[in-house]
Amino acid sequence: MNRAKTPFAHIEVIPAGPEQQSILANLLALYMHDFSEFYDLEIGTDGRFDYTSLPLYWSERGWHPFLVRVQSRLAGFVLVKRGSELSGNETVWDMAEFFVLRGYRRQGIGTQIAHRVWRLFPGPWQVRVMQSNLSAHDFWARAVSAFTGEATHPVQLESRGACWKVFCFESPPTSTP
Numbered sequence: 569m570n571r572a573k574t575p576f577a578h579i580e581v582i583p584a585g586p587e588q589q590s591i592l593a594n595l596l597a598l599y600m601h602d603f604s605e606f607y608d609l610e611i612g613t614d615g616r617f618d619y620t621s622l623p624l625y626w627s628e629r630g631w632h633p634f635l636v637r638v639q640s641r642l643a644g645f646v647l648v649k650r651g652s653e654l655s656g657n658e659t660v661w662d663m664a665e666f667f668v669l670r671g672y673r674r675q676g677i678g679t680q681i682a683h684r685v686w687r688l689f690p691g692p693w694q695v696r697v698m699q700s701n702l703s704a705h706d707f708w709a710r711a712v713s714a715f716t717g718e719a720t721h722p723v724q725l726e727s728r729g730a731c732w733k734v735f736c737f738e739s740p741p742t743s744t745p
Contacts, residue, residue, distance in 0.1 A: 577638045579677060581646065581684045584633040586626045592633055593622060595645045599667040625649075632689075636668065636681055643677070644668040646685050652694045654727050655734065661686075663695045679711045686715055690741040699724070699731040712737055 584592055625633040630650030636643045647665040651658040663685070668678045686693060695712065697704045705722075712720045712735045722733035 577675070577677060578640070579680050579684075580637040581681055582635050582637065584635045584645070588635060589622060589626070591635065591642070592645055595642075595667060596622065596665070598669070599665065634685065638672055638677060643672045644681070646681065648685060648689060652696075654696050654725055654732060655694060657694065660692045660694045660736075661689045661739070663693070678707060679714060682711045683715050686739040687742060690739045693737055693739055695735040696732045699733055705733055708735055
């Protein structure tokens with residue numbers, strides 16, 4: 569698998585339909601495997617990680633699933649929803665889950681994906697990262713700062729025994745011609 573490592577890659581953030589739920593479930597298993605390093609996630613007796621709220625992304629208002637393609641190849645996913653379970657703020661957009669396959673990381677692709685998603689949903693945003701996930705914290709600090717044009721300072725929250733850093737910012741409305 570030989571991929572060109574270029575910041576000028578053709579990136580697509582595509583709304584995922586219900587027929588793509590199994591693709592998202594497969595990608596979520598990879599994501600959860602990575603995330604189990606920072607959070608106590610148990611694998612099922614069938615040898616799989618289960619993301620039980622995935623079907624809600626096609627039935628709940630304000631929940632939006634996306635697949636990501638780079639150079640037409642599947643490269644990750646983004647799950648966005650209205651309202652933050654962590655802070656309890658019902659009016660914010662929440663980056664519920666964000667995953668880029670390892671082969672596409674550290675090339676600026678994740679930042680481009682995040683910026684595209686934030687522009688799709690103007691208004692207040694919260695992006696949370698586990699305090700123990702230092703590489704994700706660095707990524708989100710850079711991505712949010714690049715998007716807002718200013719240094720960002722996350723707030724710390726605790727929930728269910730886990731410490732989180734939460735980046736809060738505003739995505740401006742898109743200008744219309």
